[in-house]
Amino acid sequence: MKIGDQVRFLNEIGGGRVAGFQGKNIVLVEDEDGFQVPMLTTEVVVVGDEDYGTGHMVEVKAQSAQSTHSPQSSDEEPEPEDKPVTFKAKPVERKGGERLSAYLAFVPMDMKELTQTRFESYLVNDSNYYMRYIYMTGENNAWTVRAEGELEPNTKEYLEEFGREDLNTLEHCCVQLIAYKRDKTFLLKPTVNAQINVDTVKFYKLHAFRENDFFEQPALIYTIIENDVQKIKL
Numbered sequence: 759m760k761i762g763d764q765v766r767f768l769n770e771i772g773g774g775r776v777a778g779f780q781g782k783n784i785v786l787v788e789d790e791d792g793f794q795v796p797m798l799t800t801e802v803v804v805v806g807d808e809d810y811g812t813g814h815m816v817e818v819k820a821q822s823a824q825s826t827h828s829p830q831s832s833d834e835e836p837e838p839e840d841k842p843v844t845f846k847a848k849p850v851e852r853k854g855g856e857r858l859s860a861y862l863a864f865v866p867m868d869m870k871e872l873t874q875t876r877f878e879s880y881l882v883n884d885s886n887y888y889m890r891y892i893y894m895t896g897e898n899n900a901w902t903v904r905a906e907g908e909l910e911p912n913t914k915e916y917l918e919e920f921g922r923e924d925l926n927t928l929e930h931c932c933v934q935l936i937a938y939k940r941d942k943t944f945l946l947k948p949t950v951n952a953q954i955n956v957d958t959v960k961f962y963k964l965h966a967f968r969e970n971d972f973f974e975q976p977a978l979i980y981t982i983i984e985n986d987v988q989k990i991k992l
Contacts, residue, residue, distance in 0.1 A: 759776060759785065759799065759802075759804055760776065761776050761777065761778060761779075762775065762776060763775070763776045763804045763805075764776075764804065764805040765785070765787060765802040765803060765804050765805060766802065766803060766805055767787075767797065767801060767802055768800075768801050768802060768803055769801055772789065772795075773787065773789075773802070773805070774787045774788050774789040774790065774795070775787070775788050776788075777794050778794075780796060782799075783798055783799055783800075784796050784797070784798065784799070785797055785798075785799050785802060787802060848940075848941075849886075849910050849911040849912060849913070850911075850912070851886040851911065851912075852886065852912060855884070855885045855886035855887075855911065855912060856885070856886055856945070857885065857985045857986045858885045858887060858935075858937055858947055858950070858983050858985075858986050859883075859884040859885050859983060859984045859985060860881065860882060860883055860884065860885070860889065860933070860935060860950070860982040860983050861881075861882040861884065861972070861979050861980065861981055861982060862879070862880075862881060862882075862893075862931065862933060862954060862979070862980045862982055863879065863880045863881075863882055863914070863970075863972060863973065863977045863978070863979045863980075864877050864878070864879050864880075864956075864961070864977060864978040864979075865877060865878045865879075865880065865967075865973055865975060865977045865978075866967060866975070866976075866977075867919075869967070869975055869976060872962070872964055872967075873962070876919055876920065876921045877919070877920055877921070877961065878916060878917075878918070878919050879893075879916075879917040879918050879919075879920065880914045880915060880916055880917060880972075880973075881893065881905075881909055881914065881915050881917055881933070882914040882972050882979075883909040883910070883911060883912065883913055883914070883915075884912065884972075885911060885912070885937070886911045886912065886939070887911060887937040887938060887939055887944070887947065888908060888909065888910060888911060888937070888938055888939060888940060889908070889909040889935050889936065889937050890907075890908050890909075890935070890936040890938075891905075891906060891907060891908070891909055891933065891934065891935050891936075892905075892906045892932075892933070892934045893905040893906065893917055893931070893932075893933055894931065894932045894933075894934075895927055895928055895929075895930060895931050895932070896930045896931075896932060897927075897930065901932065904917065904918055905917040905918060914972055914973075922961065925958040925961060926958070928956050928958065929955065929956055929958055930953065930954075930955060930956075931953070931954040931956055932951070932952065932953045932954070933950070933952050933954065933982050934949070934950065934951050934952075935949065935950035935952075935982070935983070936949050936950075937950075947986070950982060950983050950988055952982045952983070952988060952989075954980050954982070956980070960978055961978070966978050
């Protein structure tokens with residue numbers, strides 16, 4: 759098949775003159791009105807070369823199927839089933855979660871080696887509200903942001919890892935929270951601005967880390983707000 763050949767369509771009425779090619783598998787067929795129609799080369803036949811034998815028709819169908827299932831080029835639009843999944847399920851609300859409760863937690867990475875282990879800090883949101891948070895540490899009146907972000911309802915979020923050499927920087931913490939809900943009405947909650955005096959001596963005491971509802975291992979937990987009552991105030 760070459761430019762200028764007269765062709766007709768195999769699976770529909772019509773045909774025309776070969777005006778050009780797009781890649782290896784697409785032929786541009788120009789009809790009598792001058793319009794160019796892109797067609798698979800397996801879907802057209804040069805006039806005069808038709809072969810209606812069973813063997814030829816099976817071959818044409820096989821070539822057409824192979825072309826349909828061949829990998830797409832980078833310029834082609836992906837099929838819907840190939841597109842990435844962007845749906846995200848909404849957080850599940852629970853009974854009793856309409857009152858704000860939030861906690862700052864310190865968790866040993868190796869409870870069996872308490873004198874040598876490093877620690878992880880977490881912010882726990884035990885409510886049906888989203889929380890925009892800022893976690894800071896301060897010395898005198900100078901404060902440093904250590905973590906910030908959005909905490910989803912009824913979840914906990916990792917803040918940082920630290921060692922005993924960092925304990926002096928954790929003595930004075932501050933957590934600020936703004937609570938809200940997405941895509942629905944909600945009761946307005948006051949902003950939380952809580953300073954926490956962390957007793958760093960407790961990081962050396964096994965009994966200071968207790969069983970809790972938020973972690974599989976014992977943790978040192980400070981209450982920021984519980985049932986809408988801020989426990990640690992400025």
